[in-house]
Structure formats: structure tokens, C-alpha cells
Amino acid sequence: MKRFTRLFMELDRTTRTNEKVAALRRYFAEAPAADAAWALAVLTGRRIRRAVPGARLREWVAERSGYPLWLVEECYDTVGDLAETLALLLPDPDTGAEPPSLHTIMDEWLAPLPGAEDSEKRRVVERAWGCMDESERLVFHKLLTGGFRVGVGRKLVTRALAQEVGMEPAILAHRLTGRWAPTPETYRRLISPDAEMRDAGRPYPFFLAHPLSDGPEALDGGPEAWMVEWKWDGIRAQLIHRDGEQLLWSRGEEVITPAFPEIGEAAGALPSGTVLDGELLAWESTGPLRFAELQRRLGRKRPGPKIRREVPARFLAYDLLEAEGEDLRRLPQEARRRLLEALFEELGVREPDDGPIPVGWAGGLPLGLSPLVEAAGWEALAELRASARELGVEGFMLKHRQAEYGVGRPRGSWWKWKVEPLTLDVVLLYAQKGHGRRASLYTDYTFGVWDGEELVPIGKAYSGLTDREIRRVDTWIRRNITERFGPVRAVEPELVFELAFDQVRPSTRHKSGLALRFPRMVRQRTDKPVDEADTLESARRLLAERP
Amino acid sequence: MVIRTDAGLYVPEADVYVDPLRPVHRAVVTHGHADHARRGSDHYLAASSGVGILRKRLGDEAPIEGIPFGERRTLGRAVLSLHPAGHILGSAQVRIEVGGEVWVVTGDYKRTPDASAETFEPLRCHTLISECTFGLPIYRWPEPDGVFGEIERWWVENAAEGRTTLLCGYSLGKAQRLLAGLLPFVQGGGAPGTILVHGAVDELLPAYRAEGIAFPPTERVSVETAREHRGTALVVAPPSAAGTAWVRKLGPVSVGFASGWMRIRGRRRRRSGDRGFVLSDHVDWDGLMATIDESGAERVGLTHGQTGTALRYLTEERGLDTFAIATREGDT
Structure with a gap:
């Protein structure tokens, strides 16, 4: 625990990538495999189940420190990070005991907690407090509450470990994809230069695209060099058939086959040793259902016949990553596309259906070939993009014809060109302090639109402003607070912001009856008086046309 | 009353x-x-x-x-x-x-x-x-001795890597506290370089010396002294100096802030310095x-x-x- 805490503090206090890599390398060089396995899991974003609710921890800290609960809450409001607040409030440990190793804490202290009685949970937490200093407690609280973020991405951790053990980062990244148990044995196999990770079900790391903020005109090679695909609004997924096992992996690297059994069954029709990259969609006759429908399916471990009938799932393939057990990712994009099309020929692909975007389906299967977009040049593509919203897609994917299927999100060969966002001019109603780096600034805003004489909340946003703008708005907020509800501050309805979002949907949870998807601030409309902000009526007009 | x-x-x-x-x-x-x-x-x-x-x-x-x-x-x-x-x-x-x-x-x-x-x-x-x-x-302050130990270790590490150490604190009070607090370290021979002070800090030192406060030897930062001691010096300057063009003359730097606000991680990170030292007046x-x-x-x-x-x-x-x-x- 001491070593891992030191790593945490080193990563936390530097913004220099090479220092972070050096700290990680030092850790992995020194740590025993059992600890390194857990550190790797935690730092690469493994979600740990929250063993103790935050409210309970606040109560325990209040009792232990002798402060009233409301004071603990106020401190939390200022610090913005629960794990840190609690560490700052606890009295110094009274024993000279040393904390155990990271793996002991994870395997023996925390693992049994989720099902345990409250008294047992408290005993473990008190025991930890008794042997840890302030920084160790901070790290412990982060592990305990399941929220572990420390300014290093998965990619950086992978790179550092790969450097340390002298292997290709791409190979390590692949081995780290999907499920692996944080045990010393697994760790040794992960970093072994020659060990074959015999886990037939493992997906490839998803290759991701950067958003294209301006038009595609500036892209290298002109339109001929690029392949254009529709960007469907579903769940990016890999469908695998290897050695009789059929698995569907979401981009979040979770197996979702049980929620979509029809897709898993369909994968059985693929030759063994096949991996498809594609999009999972809820599909009705000739087009996709809205994303919320798909989410209904995602939440169910074993979908019954009713929901399967209401929300039929389909998988649209974009790319072929593996055929006959061979990794094809180094082949050029267009070669992989040809192989993908050939595979669908073999599966007996039918004539495209007559949907707004015609899709050819493999005979009798919920597997389709996502069609390429045919447009004569960038201008024609831009025109087509304007209609993307009605077609039920998010925009386009632009893939260089020579692109490999890479790892992570390097710039240059894959771009996503999304539909222009929708916008509304909205009024700032409530503000709340942010978390982490922005913990002492009001950065989380709730906005409203006019409904007659009244402003009704329509959505929240916390991104889009520069640090300078945030500080300015923060200063304004502090001077214009009208009411307090816990950490939330109501402010004078005076500031107008242009809010961009991808979609408006009906919602039963919001008073306005609407919910915005992916809202973000474009700018403050200092030129616009508050009574000229948009109305609920104008927001309703933007409701998604899609079924 | x-x-x-x-x-x-x-x-x-x-x-x-x-x-x-x-x-x-x-x-x-x-x-x-x-x-x-x-x-x-x-x-x-x-x-x-x-x-x-x-x-x-x-x-x-x-x-x-x-x-x-x-x-x-x-x-x-x-x-x-x-x-x-x-x-x-x-x-x-x-x-x-x-x-x-x-x-x-x-x-x-x-x-x-x-x-x-x-x-x-x-x-x-x-x-x-x-x-x-x-x-x-x-807000509970750690023992200043420990904080000075951290500052001193940081200076030594920076000097080993050829980086100038820029330590920021208010020009009146904090800066002099830092200097006086570093005196035992300097006298003990631990300092890896010279201490340079920003003009706003330097100006106030005579008023302190007149009251019998002892400081380690310092030189005022100038283009010449910055060049001469680049990579090993510890520079004491007001926080407003960090993030300005003035810093460039120090060469590659590691920037630290000494303040009570550094107790909070979010503040520390937002300050965009390399280190935050919890030292409050x-x-x-x-x-x-x-x-x-x-x-x-x-x-x-x-x-x-x-x-x-x-x-x-x-x-x-x-x-x-x-x-x-x-x-x-x-x-x-």
C-alpha cells in the first residue's frame, strides 16, 4: 500500500508525461507481481464495486473526528472529492502500525465487503484508518468507493509497463483487453514476452476516431483516398466466433452476449476464427430504433420474449479484424473491407432492404453489412450530412483506404464527422461545484428555457467553456447566489448561454418533459438579454424525428 | 467597543x-x-x-x-x-x-x-x-519542519536533473519565511545551488535584517545571475511571477507554490505548478x-x-x- 500510494502521489503531482511514465516504470519494476496485478487493473480503469456508500463513510468520519455531519458535508462541498475530504478530516492514526500490501487490501479486506454486514464493513474501514497516514487513507478511500482516477490513461500505463518489461505496447494492449483476473499468475503471463494468452474470447482493443471539427477538405489525399461509412447511433461492439465460443463485447469491454442472445447465436454462422467490428442497434423493419430502446435491452441479463420482440437487436458490421484465426489489423482498410464483403457473400447476403439507408442482411440472420456512403466529392458528402439526422445516423466515419486497424486513438487515419449539433439559447439557473481539478469552482450548470413567464430546467452541462471563462462565470455566480439547496446554488436568472446537443428526447424525469443528449456549452451569449432566451416550445420543435 | x-x-x-x-x-x-x-x-x-x-x-x-x-x-x-x-x-x-x-x-x-x-x-x-x-x-497544517524537508528534497532532485527550482510565495512574509527557513539547510551545506530572489522579495529583506532576522546569502535574479545559476538555483518569487515571460530566463524550471490552499488537491492541480507545499501564514x-x-x-x-x-x-x-x-x- 505504501508503494502504491507513493505512485499515486507521484502521478498526481506532475503534469509531465515522461515523469508519469518514469514513476509507473519504477513502480512496476519494484512491486511484487501480486500488487502489480492490482495496480495495473486499477490504473487501467478496472471498475471496483463500491463496497461502502459515501453517505455511510461520511457518518463514520463524523463520529471518528467528532465533527457534526453537516460540517463534514460542508467540507465535502469545498473539496469536491469524497475520498480526499475524509482523509483530510480524520485524526492522525494513533497506532504505529503499517498498512498491508495492496493485494492484501484488495483481495482480503475489500473483496468480501460488498455482501458483508455494516458492522463488518466499519470494522475493516476503522482498521485501515488505524494503520494509514493521510495519503494512504486517500488512496484507500478511492479504492473503497470505487472511483479511481489519477490523471493517467490506460494508454500511458500500458506504454510504461510495456517499456519496463520490453514488449510491444500493442501486444500488451491486446492482452489487457477484456477480462483478466488481477492475480500474480495472470500478471506474469501478461508481461511474459512469449506467453500466449490463451483466452479465446478476447476482443481486440477498439480503434477509435477523432472528431473532425472542420470539414474534410483539409484531409490528405482528397476524397479518393478515403472510405466513408455511416456512423450509426448504437453501441460499438466486436462480435467474436472462435473455437465454438460466441461473444459480443461492448466498447466498454464488457461481454454483453447474454443481453443479446440472438446476436450471439448468429455469430455461430460465422466461420470459426472470425472477429467483426460493428455497431449493435435496436432495429425495426427498415431502420434503427432510438438509443433508449437499445438501453432497455442492455440492462437485462436475460431478456424475455416480449422485450426481444419489441426491441429486436441487429449487428451491422464495419470491419473484419480476424479471419480464419488470423489477425488482419495490419492490412489496409480497403483490403479488410473487401474481405468483409466476401465474408458476407458467403453468408448469403441479400439484396439491400428499402430503408432510408439500405442495408444488405446475411440470409436469415440479424447480421448486416454496414453500407459505404457513395458521394461524389466532399461537397456532396456535406450535403448528405445535413440529412443524417433524418436518416437516423450520427454522421460519417472517414477511414483512410490505407489505414491499419490501430490501437487507441492516434490522429490521422480515422475521423468521425458528426452531424451539426442542435443549439438552444438557455438561461443559467443553478450551479454546483465541480470535482477534482475544478472542485472549488462552480462548473456544473443547470439551464432553463422559458415556459410562459417561468423558466423551466431543460438540461445540465459542464463542458465547453475555457478555464478563463469558467473563472469569470464562477466569480459572477458567487455574487449572484439567491438560494442554497445542499451543494446546489440558485442564481439570478441573468446569464444566457448557447447550448449545443445532439438530440432532444421526451423525458419523464425532467419538469420540461424533455432531455438533451450530450449537452455542452458553445459560448456565453453576452449579447442576448435573458428574456430573449429560447422557449420550451422551440425546444419541443427539435424533438427527434426518429421513431 | x-x-x-x-x-x-x-x-x-x-x-x-x-x-x-x-x-x-x-x-x-x-x-x-x-x-x-x-x-x-x-x-x-x-x-x-x-x-x-x-x-x-x-x-x-x-x-x-x-x-x-x-x-x-x-x-x-x-x-x-x-x-x-x-x-x-x-x-x-x-x-x-x-x-x-x-x-x-x-x-x-x-x-x-x-x-x-x-x-x-x-x-x-x-x-x-x-x-x-x-x-x-x-485545513490542518503539517509541521513546517517537514514541509521544509520536502522543499529541500525537491530542490536537490531538480538540481540533479538540471532544472531551476522556482518557489512561489507572497513577496512579503511568505518569501522571507521560506528564506529564513532554508537557512539551516544552507548552513549545513545541503544546498545544491545559489538562492536567487525576485526584486519584489529582495526589496523587503533589509527591513527584516534590520530587525535581526537572518537569511542565507541571496542574489537578485537578473539575466546574468539567472544564466550563471541556471539548473541549480532556487528562485524565490511572488506567485504572480510564475506563468509570465519572466520565468523563461530561468531555463527549464520546476515550479512550486507554498500556501495553505495547497492542502487541497484540486487547488494544487489547478495551480498548474509542479509541486504544492502546505505552508500558511x-x-x-x-x-x-x-x-x-x-x-x-x-x-x-x-x-x-x-x-x-x-x-x-x-x-x-x-x-x-x-x-x-x-x-x-x-x-x-
């Missing part, structure tokens, strides 16, 4: 203002920071050891009268005396006694050790008006509680910072009679 007016805290019995916000006839000034010492009053009373600093701020001609700590001065119906606050050199608490009733205005103060300032003196009183810049229990939560306890006061007024929270705590948990005092424009 002490009332709040538009010009700041006023003691009618003595016809004197404490740290007035605008020019008045007679002012008692607790210390030389700009939000406490303002130009233009007819007469200033301050602790003798702080007069040199005040002159740098208020001008050589300012009508400042210094009195030794503890000396009782009768003003009208009141007896007034100044007592060490430990905030910076010559910083004072103001004790006012009228007919057996005692009020104390702490001014800014701290209770942790500081080689460049007098040691805080706890005072008994009936009514205490204390600063409350860090009025939450999350204000009282922390435990110190505030100790001061209140030791004063024996029945009434406690708080000023600066998150007073609401601390006041509620003192009222509900300690059963004290409390009040908030706005002493700065914008304070509520």
Missing part, C-alpha cells in the same frame, strides 16, 4: 480605527499587507518591529509611530496594546481594554513556527475578533479553536473567509455567542 463602520473596525472609546479601509485620523495597523495597511491616514500606530516593513508600503514620510509589543498605551478612555500575531514580522494583535472589559482583534495570525516572525501570544479576553481565512477542519482550524479556548472569550467574532461555517460550529457545538464581521469589501 469595536464596531464595524464603512471605514473598517472602529474603537469609539479610543477614537481609533483598526486596519482602516480608507484614510482616517488615527489608525492602528496590524501588519504591512496591502489589505491591512492603506495609505493616506494622518497617524499610524504599529508594532516597532513592523515599522520598517510598513515604511516600504506606506512610504518613508508616512506618520508611523512604533510601540514595543506589550506596551500599554492610553487612548481616550481605552488602554490599547499590541501583541505578537506571528503572521509576518511585526504583525500584531490589538488588545483593547475599557474599564475592565477586554477585546482582542487578532488581525492575521498563525501559531506554527516561523523563523522570520515573532511567536504568537495567546491573550485572555471577553470578546475575540479572529481571522478565519481557513475556517474548515480540512494564517491560522488553521485546530489553531483557531485553540485560540478561542485559550482566550476564554464568551463572544467570538470572525472575519475573512468561510466565516459562516465556523460560526455555526462555534454556536451549535461550543455554545458561544458569535457574530460575523465583514472587514473587506466583498466580504459577507
